[in-house]
Amino acid sequence: MNATPCIIKLSHISFAYPGSDVDVLNNLDLTLCQGEKIGLIAPNGSGKTTLFHTIMGLSQPRQGTIELLGKPMRTPKDFEAIRTQIGLLFQDADDQLFCPTVLDDVAFGPLNLGFSKEEAKNTALETIHELGLSGIRDSVTHRLSGGQKRLVALAAVLAMRPKALLLDEPTAGLDMDVKETLINILNSLDISMMIISHEFDFIHEVTHKIYSMENGKILTDEEVHVHQHEHVHRHGRHPHKH
Amino acid sequence: MLDESLAYKVSAVHRLEPRARIIASMFLSFGTALSHRFDILGLYFIVSAALVFTASLSWHEVWGRLKPLLWFVVMIWIFLPLSFEGEIIWQYGWVKVSFAGVRLCMEITLKSVTILLVFTALVATMTVATIGYGLHRLNFPEKLTFLLLMTYRYIYVIRDEYHRLLRAARFRGFVPKTNLHSYRTFAYLAGMLFVRASFRAQRVYRAMVCRGFRGRFRTLDVYRLNGIDYLFIILCTLCAGILLLFEYYRIFL
Known part of the structure; x- marks a missing residue:
């Protein structure tokens, strides 16, 4: 019997920033399998972004093994070959959009993958169309609104047709409308993804499992009991019992 | 301009x-x-x-x-x-x-x-983008062309960062005057700007690497x-x- 193939498999990963004794990631294990959609809710500074960067080979762990698409990642060269198949959406879209126009930016990845100019342009146009961004195709990226920048950055990642997506706080600073658009887009995608967010509602809408992080380790579904409730009553801000 | x-x-x-x-x-x-x-x-x-x-x-x-x-x-x-x-x-x-x-x-x-x-x-x-494109197609050194484009792209981001820092200082009662305190504050602002710009550069580079960048630029023929x-x-x-x-x-x- 064949188990569902794993796209990302981390075992016993530990990571500490240079000059620090504290392990941001501490003997961490994590798997993301085909078709899985995992949400990651955890406090600031718990190492979520570091985790993503470690998966992509941007940060070198102190110990542990990383397996991407079934292949062990040992050297930076191993990561180079596999990296383009996993799309990482950065927290700040300005970090990601550096080409002059939206079309240029979305085509940047496909061109790096070795597509011909014509193919790259077509792939980019297709992705731009799928995300409903055709209207701003030739716009200059730095003049876009925050929401548009985020969607263009997502288009840039999706244009590479990745096998998995890692989204680092994709909803930060977005208004309700863009958030709604983002939820629809993510739900229409048939690829594995892992999403870092602080917003429970959003995570709940787009993922099947919710994990958390504590002391540099992942806490899985069974250990996490995330819940949120809002209520209004006349006691206002004064201490009260339920 | x-x-x-x-x-x-x-x-x-x-x-x-x-x-x-x-x-x-x-x-x-x-x-x-x-x-x-x-x-x-x-x-x-x-x-x-x-x-x-x-x-x-x-x-x-x-x-x-x-x-x-x-x-x-x-x-x-x-x-x-x-x-x-x-x-x-x-x-x-x-x-x-x-x-x-x-x-x-x-x-x-x-x-x-x-x-x-x-x-x-x-x-x-x-536009600067078009000039960059033209220079690139004329086989102008790639690094210089890219430097021009990146400078233009991120000068806005850095300007916004500068304004954010200055605003934060103003909200805490900072009024520029001809004294050591003001000079020192501006030196801190400039220093912080350099730090942030360098972190930004690192993140931009990482984002490029994630999208398969290996040191060569390819552009669309527009x-x-x-x-x-x-x-x-x-x-x-x-x-x-x-x-x-x-x-x-x-x-x-």
């Missing part, structure tokens, strides 16, 4: 391919810079004015571009005629104005205004040279070439 207002117009010049405009502006400006005769410089001036007219730029916009240059020219007019040796055409006490000095001033003024007009008409009418572009390049090159020959062989019109 940063808003690229001249680039978003419609004219015959705007329809030209970026490469054609860069090549033409290069030949015309070199030709102008290498000429010394006023009749030839006059012709270059007429060509540059014609280009500005064809690019349908208003005099107001062109004047805005010329103003900074004119300050520089005024400085030259103050110092050169007085300090240059040669035939004296006007004297008041120890103040002597030389003919050679005045001639040189006129030459510099005419040349610089002409070159600036050529660049305003042909180069300033492109523009193509057509007959009119070739004609324009040939005309401008011929114009500069013939006028240079006139100058070199002392042919007079």
